[in-house]
Amino acid sequence: MLTGLSAVGALPASDPVRGVDEMSVEQRRVFLRGTLADWREDTSEKRGHEAPPIQKPYPPDAKRIDLVSPAKFTVGGMRVIDAIRDRRSRRDYSGEAFSLEELSYLLWATQGISRLDQDEHGKVVTQFRMVPSGGARHPFETYLVINRVAGVAPGLYRYLPLEHQLLVIREEGGLSKRVTGSCYGQSFAGNSAVTFVWAAIPYRTEWHYGCIAQKLISIEIGHVCQNLYLAAETIRGGVCAVSGYNQARLDALFGLDGKDEFVVYLAAAGKVNEAPHP
């Protein structure tokens, strides 16, 4: 029988994960813990620095595509209890495309805006989205690799929550191989109808929370992906989360600097043939 500390499971001294790079396992674990000293002790906000933009800016002449307004959604009628019960990671997608309404719904469910609070000058000071976020800081941008969405050319896109629009980064077909390669050969990530690629802009959360921010960001992306899983379940969509990806390759695909903004998580999504209620 295990007794004492070892009962919780300790990494053996010989485990190969020790020493994979310049950080020890102990250093990596620090970020999972909180301490009282972390708690907003010294932050950019307290030092009077201006808050970063709540959404990444884009060129004013960039091509944008209107999404279907949440007020007009006809999808998503399944009971929450059924969606939770039926959720699975699904990697086998049919060739069917998502409709624009379905994509709009998935984007709204994961990062859509539910409320904007403004100051007396009309400047948005706080935003609330469909998912929770520590201090309502919402550190994520949603990038998309679109392969099959009715009426939308295959290519790379970014969701603009404030406008509820798609920003066209680049219309380009044949991205499957590149995305699969960026995910260490996981072909479902490249063969999806849409692959959601979430990037973090850590300073949005660090500005308010200081050095506990990284832990919050890591937690919060799970909320986002879980909403995708559940929303997709209601439209005969299948989702599979992906954490196995090549950081440098995916950052490069979307032109992210890998320092102030970088990919933190992915999820492939597509229509599935199986009935939603097995």
Ligand SMILES: Cc1cc2nc3c(=O)[nH]c(=O)nc-3n(C[C@H](O)[C@H](O)[C@H](O)COP(=O)(O)O)c2cc1C
């Ligand atoms: C953080 C995280 C990372 C994951 N990364 C991958 C991945 O890279 N490739 C993959 O095929 N599945 C990945 N998955 C899906 C898991 O394999 C899946 O959730 C698990 O097998 C349990 O199955 P279920 O989701 O159907 O309950 C990931 C899931 C999570 C939560």
